[in-house]
Amino acid sequence: MKKIKINISEGIKFPHPYILKSRILEIPVNMEKGAEVTLINKQGKIVGTGFYNPDTYKTVRIHTYGEVKFLDYKEIEKRIKKAFKKRKEFFNEEESFRLIFSESDLLTGLIIDKIGKGFVIQINSAGMEKKREFIIKALKEIFEPEFIYEKSDSFARKEEGLENFKKLLFGNFKNPCEIFTEGLYFLVDIENGQKTGFFLDQKSNRLEMAKYAKGKVCLDLFSYTGAFSIHFLKNGAEKVFAIDISERALKLLKENTRINNLDERKLTVIEGDVFEKLREIKQWKIEFDLIINDPPSFTHKKRKKENALKGYKNLHSEIFDILKGKGILATFSCTHAIDIKDLIETISGVQKSRDFVIGLKKFLFQSPCHPIVFYFPESFYLKGVVLSKD
Numbered sequence: 001m002k003k004i005k006i007n008i009s010e011g012i013k014f015p016h017p018y019i020l021k022s023r024i025l026e027i028p029v030n031m032e033k034g035a036e037v038t039l040i041n042k043q044g045k046i047v048g049t050g051f052y053n054p055d056t057y058k059t060v061r062i063h064t065y066g067e068v069k070f071l072d073y074k075e076i077e078k079r080i081k082k083a084f085k086k087r088k089e090f091f092n093e094e095e096s097f098r099l100i101f102s103e104s105d106l107l108t109g110l111i112i113d114k115i116g117k118g119f120v121i122q123i124n125s126a127g128m129e130k131k132r133e134f135i136i137k138a139l140k141e142i143f144e145p146e147f148i149y150e151k152s153d154s155f156a157r158k159e160e161g162l163e164n165f166k167k168l169l170f171g172n173f174k175n176p177c178e179i180f181t182e183g184l185y186f187l188v189d190i191e192n193g194q195k196t197g198f199f200l201d202q203k204s205n206r207l208e209m210a211k212y213a214k215g216k217v218c219l220d221l222f223s224y225t226g227a228f229s230i231h232f233l234k235n236g237a238e239k240v241f242a243i244d245i246s247e248r249a250l251k252l253l254k255e256n257t258r259i260n261n262l263d264e265r266k267l268t269v270i271e272g273d274v275f276e277k278l279r280e281i282k283q284w285k286i287e288f289d290l291i292i293n294d295p296p297s298f299t300h301k302k303r304k305k306e307n308a309l310k311g312y313k314n315l316h317s318e319i320f321d322i323l324k325g326k327g328i329l330a331t332f333s334c335t336h337a338i339d340i341k342d343l344i345e346t347i348s349g350v351q352k353s354r355d356f357v358i359g360l361k362k363f364l365f366q367s368p369c370h371p372i373v374f375y376f377p378e379s380f381y382l383k384g385v386v387l388s389k390d
Protein backbone atom coordinates (compact mmCIF):
# COMPACT_ATOMS: atom_id res chain seq x y z
CA MET A 1 0.00 0.00 0.00
CA LYS A 2 1.39 3.45 -0.91
CA LYS A 3 2.21 5.96 1.82
CA ILE A 4 1.16 9.59 2.18
CA LYS A 5 3.00 11.80 4.65
CA ILE A 6 0.76 14.27 6.47
CA ASN A 7 1.33 17.26 8.68
CA ILE A 8 0.03 16.05 12.00
CA SER A 9 1.36 16.40 15.54
CA GLU A 10 2.91 13.32 17.03
CA GLY A 11 0.69 11.80 19.69
CA ILE A 12 -2.59 12.63 17.90
CA LYS A 13 -4.16 9.20 17.57
CA PHE A 14 -7.59 10.15 16.26
CA PRO A 15 -7.31 13.07 13.85
CA HIS A 16 -10.38 14.23 11.96
CA PRO A 17 -11.04 11.52 9.34
CA TYR A 18 -10.85 14.03 6.46
CA ILE A 19 -7.24 14.85 5.67
CA LEU A 20 -7.38 18.04 3.68
CA LYS A 21 -5.10 18.71 0.72
CA SER A 22 -3.32 21.44 2.68
CA ARG A 23 -2.12 18.92 5.29
CA ILE A 24 -0.45 16.59 2.83
CA LEU A 25 3.37 16.81 2.82
CA GLU A 26 4.40 14.02 0.47
CA ILE A 27 2.38 12.02 -1.98
CA PRO A 28 3.47 9.19 -4.32
CA VAL A 29 2.93 9.68 -8.04
CA ASN A 30 0.32 7.84 -10.13
CA MET A 31 -2.13 7.11 -7.39
CA GLU A 32 -5.54 6.04 -8.54
CA LYS A 33 -8.70 7.82 -7.32
CA GLY A 34 -10.27 5.71 -4.56
CA ALA A 35 -7.03 3.83 -3.78
CA GLU A 36 -6.30 2.82 -0.19
CA VAL A 37 -3.30 4.56 1.33
CA THR A 38 -1.30 4.40 4.54
CA LEU A 39 -1.01 7.71 6.35
CA ILE A 40 2.19 8.50 8.18
CA ASN A 41 3.14 11.50 10.29
CA LYS A 42 6.30 13.61 9.93
CA GLN A 43 8.20 11.12 12.12
CA GLY A 44 7.15 8.25 9.84
CA LYS A 45 4.72 6.70 12.37
CA ILE A 46 1.50 5.17 11.09
CA VAL A 47 -1.60 7.31 11.63
CA GLY A 48 -4.01 5.04 9.82
CA THR A 49 -5.41 3.89 6.49
CA GLY A 50 -7.81 5.70 4.21
CA PHE A 51 -9.20 6.34 0.75
CA TYR A 52 -7.41 8.72 -1.58
CA ASN A 53 -9.22 11.09 -3.90
CA PRO A 54 -7.30 13.87 -5.70
CA ASP A 55 -10.57 15.41 -7.02
CA THR A 56 -11.64 16.83 -3.66
CA TYR A 57 -10.06 18.93 -0.92
CA LYS A 58 -10.95 16.03 1.44
CA THR A 59 -8.02 14.25 -0.17
CA VAL A 60 -7.86 11.29 2.21
CA ARG A 61 -10.73 9.87 4.24
CA ILE A 62 -9.53 7.70 7.11
CA HIS A 63 -11.27 4.36 7.60
CA THR A 64 -8.84 2.79 10.08
CA TYR A 65 -6.86 4.45 12.85
CA GLY A 66 -3.40 3.38 13.99
CA GLU A 67 -2.74 0.54 11.53
CA VAL A 68 -2.45 -0.49 7.92
CA LYS A 69 -5.60 -2.29 6.85
CA PHE A 70 -7.35 -2.93 3.55
CA LEU A 71 -11.13 -2.92 3.65
CA ASP A 72 -11.44 -6.38 2.10
CA TYR A 73 -14.63 -8.46 2.23
CA LYS A 74 -13.89 -9.92 5.67
CA GLU A 75 -13.17 -6.50 7.17
CA ILE A 76 -16.34 -4.94 5.75
CA GLU A 77 -18.42 -7.87 6.98
CA LYS A 78 -16.79 -7.54 10.42
CA ARG A 79 -17.54 -3.81 10.65
CA ILE A 80 -21.15 -4.27 9.54
CA LYS A 81 -21.62 -7.02 12.15
CA LYS A 82 -20.09 -4.80 14.83
CA ALA A 83 -22.40 -1.90 13.90
CA PHE A 84 -25.41 -4.23 13.97
CA LYS A 85 -24.47 -5.43 17.45
CA LYS A 86 -24.38 -1.80 18.62
CA ARG A 87 -27.85 -1.13 17.15
CA LYS A 88 -29.24 -4.25 18.84
CA GLU A 89 -28.47 -2.69 22.23
CA PHE A 90 -31.23 -0.18 21.46
CA PHE A 91 -33.53 -1.67 18.86
CA ASN A 92 -35.47 -4.77 18.11
CA GLU A 93 -34.13 -6.48 14.97
CA GLU A 94 -37.50 -6.16 13.23
CA GLU A 95 -37.37 -2.38 13.42
CA SER A 96 -35.99 0.02 10.86
CA PHE A 97 -32.79 1.85 11.80
CA ARG A 98 -29.58 3.25 10.40
CA LEU A 99 -27.19 0.32 10.31
CA ILE A 100 -24.10 2.17 9.08
CA PHE A 101 -23.49 5.84 9.78
CA SER A 102 -20.38 6.44 7.72
CA GLU A 103 -17.41 7.77 9.76
CA SER A 104 -19.12 6.85 13.07
CA ASP A 105 -18.91 3.18 12.05
CA LEU A 106 -15.47 3.56 10.43
CA LEU A 107 -16.90 3.04 6.96
CA THR A 108 -16.31 6.52 5.56
CA GLY A 109 -18.75 7.48 2.84
CA LEU A 110 -21.21 4.67 3.49
CA ILE A 111 -24.77 5.00 4.73
CA ILE A 112 -26.92 1.90 5.14
CA ASP A 113 -30.49 2.15 6.39
CA LYS A 114 -32.44 -0.93 7.29
CA ILE A 115 -35.91 -0.19 5.93
CA GLY A 116 -38.29 -2.98 6.88
CA LYS A 117 -36.88 -6.24 5.56
CA GLY A 118 -34.48 -4.60 3.13
CA PHE A 119 -31.69 -2.08 2.91
CA VAL A 120 -31.20 1.29 1.28
CA ILE A 121 -27.56 2.18 0.78
CA GLN A 122 -25.80 5.38 -0.20
CA ILE A 123 -22.14 5.53 -1.22
CA ASN A 124 -20.49 8.92 -0.80
CA SER A 125 -16.77 8.37 -1.32
CA ALA A 126 -14.64 7.30 -4.26
CA GLY A 127 -12.96 4.63 -2.15
CA MET A 128 -16.20 3.12 -0.91
CA GLU A 129 -17.46 3.09 -4.52
CA LYS A 130 -14.90 0.33 -5.13
CA LYS A 131 -16.32 -1.75 -2.27
CA ARG A 132 -19.89 -2.01 -3.55
CA GLU A 133 -19.71 -5.74 -4.29
CA PHE A 134 -18.33 -6.49 -0.81
CA ILE A 135 -21.08 -4.42 0.80
CA ILE A 136 -23.84 -6.20 -1.12
CA LYS A 137 -22.34 -9.62 -0.39
CA ALA A 138 -22.00 -8.85 3.34
CA LEU A 139 -25.61 -7.62 3.62
CA LYS A 140 -26.87 -10.73 1.84
CA GLU A 141 -24.78 -13.07 3.98
CA ILE A 142 -25.58 -11.49 7.35
CA PHE A 143 -29.24 -10.55 6.93
CA GLU A 144 -30.75 -12.43 3.95
CA PRO A 145 -32.65 -9.25 3.06
CA GLU A 146 -35.65 -9.02 0.72
CA PHE A 147 -34.02 -6.20 -1.23
CA ILE A 148 -31.02 -3.88 -1.47
CA TYR A 149 -31.62 -0.53 -3.14
CA GLU A 150 -28.89 2.01 -3.83
CA LYS A 151 -29.85 5.65 -3.56
CA SER A 152 -26.57 7.37 -4.32
CA ASP A 153 -27.92 10.82 -5.12
CA SER A 154 -26.21 13.19 -2.72
CA PHE A 155 -24.30 16.46 -2.82
CA ALA A 156 -21.35 14.61 -1.24
CA ARG A 157 -21.01 12.49 -4.39
CA LYS A 158 -20.65 15.60 -6.51
CA GLU A 159 -17.82 16.73 -4.23
CA GLU A 160 -16.09 13.38 -4.79
CA GLY A 161 -16.56 13.65 -8.57
CA LEU A 162 -19.06 10.77 -8.67
CA GLU A 163 -22.26 10.56 -10.71
CA ASN A 164 -25.58 10.43 -8.90
CA PHE A 165 -27.86 7.45 -9.54
CA LYS A 166 -30.44 5.18 -7.92
CA LYS A 167 -30.94 1.53 -8.69
CA LEU A 168 -32.29 -1.73 -7.30
CA LEU A 169 -29.22 -3.90 -6.59
CA PHE A 170 -30.91 -7.04 -5.31
CA GLY A 171 -34.33 -8.60 -4.73
CA ASN A 172 -37.63 -6.79 -4.96
CA PHE A 173 -39.85 -4.43 -3.05
CA LYS A 174 -43.13 -2.61 -3.53
CA ASN A 175 -42.70 1.16 -3.51
CA PRO A 176 -43.83 2.71 -1.20
CA CYS A 177 -42.67 0.01 1.14
CA GLU A 178 -44.57 -0.67 4.37
CA ILE A 179 -42.49 -0.88 7.54
CA PHE A 180 -43.40 -1.57 11.17
CA THR A 181 -41.28 0.39 13.59
CA GLU A 182 -41.74 1.86 17.10
CA GLY A 183 -45.06 0.01 17.23
CA LEU A 184 -46.57 1.67 14.15
CA TYR A 185 -46.84 1.13 10.40
CA PHE A 186 -45.34 3.61 7.95
CA LEU A 187 -45.22 3.81 4.17
CA VAL A 188 -41.75 4.67 2.94
CA ASP A 189 -41.21 6.04 -0.54
CA ILE A 190 -37.73 4.65 -1.07
CA GLU A 191 -37.42 5.66 -4.71
CA ASN A 192 -38.65 9.25 -4.60
CA GLY A 193 -38.84 10.19 -0.93
CA GLN A 194 -36.31 12.33 0.91
CA LYS A 195 -33.05 10.84 2.19
CA THR A 196 -33.39 7.06 2.17
CA GLY A 197 -37.17 7.49 2.44
CA PHE A 198 -37.66 7.83 6.21
CA PHE A 199 -36.08 10.07 8.86
CA LEU A 200 -34.66 7.40 11.16
CA ASP A 201 -32.69 10.01 13.12
CA GLN A 202 -35.90 11.06 14.91
CA LYS A 203 -36.90 7.54 16.05
CA SER A 204 -36.24 8.02 19.76
CA ASN A 205 -37.54 11.62 19.80
CA ARG A 206 -40.92 10.61 18.38
CA LEU A 207 -41.43 8.18 21.25
CA GLU A 208 -40.31 10.82 23.74
CA MET A 209 -42.61 13.54 22.41
CA ALA A 210 -45.59 11.21 22.03
CA LYS A 211 -45.72 11.10 25.84
CA TYR A 212 -47.02 14.70 25.83
CA ALA A 213 -49.76 14.17 23.20
CA LYS A 214 -52.74 12.72 25.07
CA GLY A 215 -55.80 14.97 24.77
CA LYS A 216 -53.69 17.71 23.16
CA VAL A 217 -54.02 19.92 20.08
CA CYS A 218 -50.73 19.33 18.22
CA LEU A 219 -48.93 20.99 15.34
CA ASP A 220 -46.31 19.07 13.33
CA LEU A 221 -44.22 21.60 11.37
CA PHE A 222 -42.17 20.24 8.44
CA SER A 223 -44.00 16.97 8.99
CA TYR A 224 -42.75 14.98 5.96
CA THR A 225 -44.82 11.74 6.02
CA GLY A 226 -45.99 12.60 9.52
CA ALA A 227 -44.16 10.15 11.70
CA PHE A 228 -44.54 12.53 14.69
CA SER A 229 -48.23 13.12 13.80
CA ILE A 230 -48.95 9.39 13.65
CA HIS A 231 -47.35 8.85 17.07
CA PHE A 232 -49.44 11.73 18.48
CA LEU A 233 -52.69 10.32 17.08
CA LYS A 234 -51.81 6.88 18.39
CA ASN A 235 -51.15 8.38 21.83
CA GLY A 236 -54.57 10.00 22.05
CA ALA A 237 -54.04 13.52 20.66
CA GLU A 238 -57.33 15.37 20.32
CA LYS A 239 -56.32 16.99 17.03
CA VAL A 240 -53.18 17.06 14.89
CA PHE A 241 -52.29 19.64 12.24
CA ALA A 242 -49.37 18.79 9.92
CA ILE A 243 -47.66 21.18 7.52
CA ASP A 244 -45.20 20.30 4.77
CA ILE A 245 -44.34 21.66 1.35
CA SER A 246 -44.28 18.20 -0.23
CA GLU A 247 -47.60 17.01 -1.62
CA ARG A 248 -46.19 13.52 -2.06
CA ALA A 249 -45.13 13.32 1.61
CA LEU A 250 -48.52 14.52 2.85
CA LYS A 251 -50.30 11.94 0.71
CA LEU A 252 -48.31 9.25 2.52
CA LEU A 253 -49.14 10.86 5.86
CA LYS A 254 -52.85 10.40 5.13
CA GLU A 255 -52.23 6.79 4.16
CA ASN A 256 -50.15 6.26 7.28
CA THR A 257 -53.19 7.32 9.32
CA ARG A 258 -55.33 4.80 7.47
CA ILE A 259 -52.95 1.82 7.76
CA ASN A 260 -52.71 2.40 11.53
CA ASN A 261 -56.52 2.53 11.88
CA LEU A 262 -56.35 6.03 13.33
CA ASP A 263 -59.18 8.55 13.16
CA GLU A 264 -58.53 10.62 10.00
CA ARG A 265 -61.00 13.26 11.19
CA LYS A 266 -58.51 14.22 13.88
CA LEU A 267 -55.87 15.05 11.29
CA THR A 268 -55.63 18.28 9.24
CA VAL A 269 -52.99 18.25 6.55
CA ILE A 270 -51.77 21.60 5.22
CA GLU A 271 -49.65 21.74 2.09
CA GLY A 272 -47.39 24.78 1.72
CA ASP A 273 -44.53 26.83 3.04
CA VAL A 274 -44.38 26.71 6.84
CA PHE A 275 -43.34 30.38 7.09
CA GLU A 276 -46.45 31.50 5.14
CA LYS A 277 -48.81 29.01 6.74
CA LEU A 278 -47.80 30.06 10.24
CA ARG A 279 -48.93 33.61 9.45
CA GLU A 280 -52.26 32.25 8.17
CA ILE A 281 -52.72 30.06 11.24
CA LYS A 282 -52.32 33.11 13.47
CA GLN A 283 -55.48 34.52 11.89
CA TRP A 284 -57.42 31.35 12.79
CA LYS A 285 -56.99 32.15 16.49
CA ILE A 286 -56.12 28.55 17.33
CA GLU A 287 -53.49 27.86 19.96
CA PHE A 288 -51.56 24.63 20.20
CA ASP A 289 -50.62 22.59 23.26
CA LEU A 290 -47.77 20.75 21.56
CA ILE A 291 -45.65 21.84 18.59
CA ILE A 292 -42.86 20.01 16.75
CA ASN A 293 -40.50 22.09 14.66
CA ASP A 294 -38.23 19.89 12.53
CA PRO A 295 -37.04 21.98 9.57
CA PRO A 296 -34.58 20.86 6.89
CA SER A 297 -30.98 22.07 7.07
CA PHE A 298 -30.96 25.87 6.70
CA THR A 299 -27.48 26.04 5.21
CA HIS A 300 -24.51 23.81 4.41
CA LYS A 301 -22.09 26.74 4.59
CA LYS A 302 -20.60 28.22 7.78
CA ARG A 303 -20.46 31.69 6.20
CA LYS A 304 -24.25 31.65 5.75
CA LYS A 305 -24.79 30.85 9.42
CA GLU A 306 -25.84 34.37 10.46
CA ASN A 307 -28.64 34.43 7.88
CA ALA A 308 -29.73 30.96 8.87
CA LEU A 309 -29.91 32.04 12.53
CA LYS A 310 -32.02 35.08 11.63
CA GLY A 311 -34.47 32.82 9.78
CA TYR A 312 -34.45 30.49 12.75
CA LYS A 313 -35.22 33.29 15.18
CA ASN A 314 -38.15 34.55 13.09
CA LEU A 315 -39.52 31.05 12.85
CA HIS A 316 -39.43 30.63 16.64
CA SER A 317 -41.00 34.00 17.18
CA GLU A 318 -44.00 32.96 15.03
CA ILE A 319 -44.20 29.58 16.75
CA PHE A 320 -44.35 31.04 20.25
CA ASP A 321 -47.23 33.29 19.11
CA ILE A 322 -49.42 30.24 18.52
CA LEU A 323 -48.19 28.06 21.38
CA LYS A 324 -50.69 27.99 24.24
CA GLY A 325 -49.64 29.06 27.74
CA LYS A 326 -48.16 25.96 29.49
CA GLY A 327 -47.69 24.50 26.00
CA ILE A 328 -44.68 22.44 24.88
CA LEU A 329 -42.43 22.99 21.88
CA ALA A 330 -39.81 20.53 20.64
CA THR A 331 -37.55 22.31 18.21
CA PHE A 332 -34.71 20.82 16.18
CA SER A 333 -31.80 21.83 14.03
CA CYS A 334 -30.06 19.43 11.67
CA THR A 335 -27.86 22.22 10.30
CA HIS A 336 -24.19 21.36 10.93
CA ALA A 337 -23.22 25.02 11.22
CA ILE A 338 -25.78 25.62 13.98
CA ASP A 339 -24.75 24.00 17.25
CA ILE A 340 -26.72 23.50 20.45
CA LYS A 341 -25.39 26.80 21.88
CA ASP A 342 -26.65 28.69 18.79
CA LEU A 343 -30.01 27.01 19.21
CA ILE A 344 -30.29 28.11 22.86
CA GLU A 345 -29.10 31.64 22.04
CA THR A 346 -31.73 31.94 19.31
CA ILE A 347 -34.43 30.97 21.77
CA SER A 348 -33.15 33.43 24.40
CA GLY A 349 -33.23 36.12 21.71
CA VAL A 350 -36.94 35.39 21.28
CA GLN A 351 -37.48 35.33 25.05
CA LYS A 352 -36.14 38.88 25.51
CA SER A 353 -39.12 40.57 23.83
CA ARG A 354 -41.85 38.34 25.30
CA ASP A 355 -44.09 38.61 28.33
CA PHE A 356 -43.91 34.92 29.20
CA VAL A 357 -41.07 32.71 30.40
CA ILE A 358 -39.55 30.07 28.14
CA GLY A 359 -38.30 27.12 30.14
CA LEU A 360 -35.94 24.37 28.99
CA LYS A 361 -37.24 20.93 29.89
CA LYS A 362 -34.96 18.57 28.02
CA PHE A 363 -32.24 18.19 25.39
CA LEU A 364 -32.86 15.80 22.52
CA PHE A 365 -30.38 14.34 20.05
CA GLN A 366 -30.34 12.08 17.04
CA SER A 367 -31.45 8.50 17.59
CA PRO A 368 -28.65 6.14 18.76
CA CYS A 369 -28.59 4.45 15.36
CA HIS A 370 -26.70 7.61 14.29
CA PRO A 371 -23.81 7.29 16.79
CA ILE A 372 -21.89 10.42 17.76
CA VAL A 373 -18.09 10.07 17.85
CA PHE A 374 -15.68 12.74 19.04
CA TYR A 375 -13.06 12.24 16.32
CA PHE A 376 -15.74 13.36 13.85
CA PRO A 377 -17.67 16.32 15.33
CA GLU A 378 -19.98 16.46 12.30
CA SER A 379 -21.47 13.16 13.48
CA PHE A 380 -23.36 15.23 16.08
CA TYR A 381 -25.76 17.00 13.77
CA LEU A 382 -29.33 16.73 15.12
CA LYS A 383 -29.86 18.99 18.09
CA GLY A 384 -33.18 19.45 19.80
CA VAL A 385 -34.67 21.12 22.84
CA VAL A 386 -38.00 20.63 24.56
CA LEU A 387 -39.29 23.98 25.79
CA SER A 388 -42.24 25.11 27.87
CA LYS A 389 -44.16 28.40 27.71
CA ASP A 390 -44.91 29.45 31.27
Ligand SMILES: C[S@@+](CC[C@H](N)C(=O)[O-])C[C@H]1O[C@@H](n2cnc3c(N)ncnc32)[C@H](O)[C@@H]1O
Pocket: 194, 198, 199, 202, 222, 223, 224, 225, 226, 227, 228, 243, 244, 245, 246, 249, 272, 273, 274, 275, 294, 295, 296
Ligand atom coordinates in the same frame (compact mmCIF):
# COMPACT_ATOMS: atom_id res chain seq x y z
C1 LIG B 1 -36.22 17.11 8.37
S1 LIG B 1 -37.59 16.80 7.37
C2 LIG B 1 -38.85 16.51 8.55
C3 LIG B 1 -38.94 15.08 9.03
C4 LIG B 1 -40.16 14.75 9.82
N1 LIG B 1 -40.30 15.55 11.00
C5 LIG B 1 -40.21 13.29 10.19
O1 LIG B 1 -40.14 12.99 11.41
O2 LIG B 1 -40.27 12.42 9.32
C6 LIG B 1 -37.97 18.36 6.73
C7 LIG B 1 -39.25 18.48 5.92
O3 LIG B 1 -39.41 19.88 5.62
C8 LIG B 1 -40.09 20.00 4.39
N2 LIG B 1 -39.88 21.40 3.94
C9 LIG B 1 -38.76 21.96 3.47
N3 LIG B 1 -38.93 23.29 3.31
C10 LIG B 1 -40.20 23.56 3.70
C11 LIG B 1 -40.96 24.75 3.81
N4 LIG B 1 -40.44 25.92 3.50
N5 LIG B 1 -42.22 24.66 4.26
C12 LIG B 1 -42.76 23.46 4.58
N6 LIG B 1 -42.08 22.31 4.54
C13 LIG B 1 -40.81 22.35 4.09
C14 LIG B 1 -39.52 18.92 3.53
O4 LIG B 1 -40.46 18.56 2.52
C15 LIG B 1 -39.30 17.79 4.58
O5 LIG B 1 -40.41 16.93 4.56
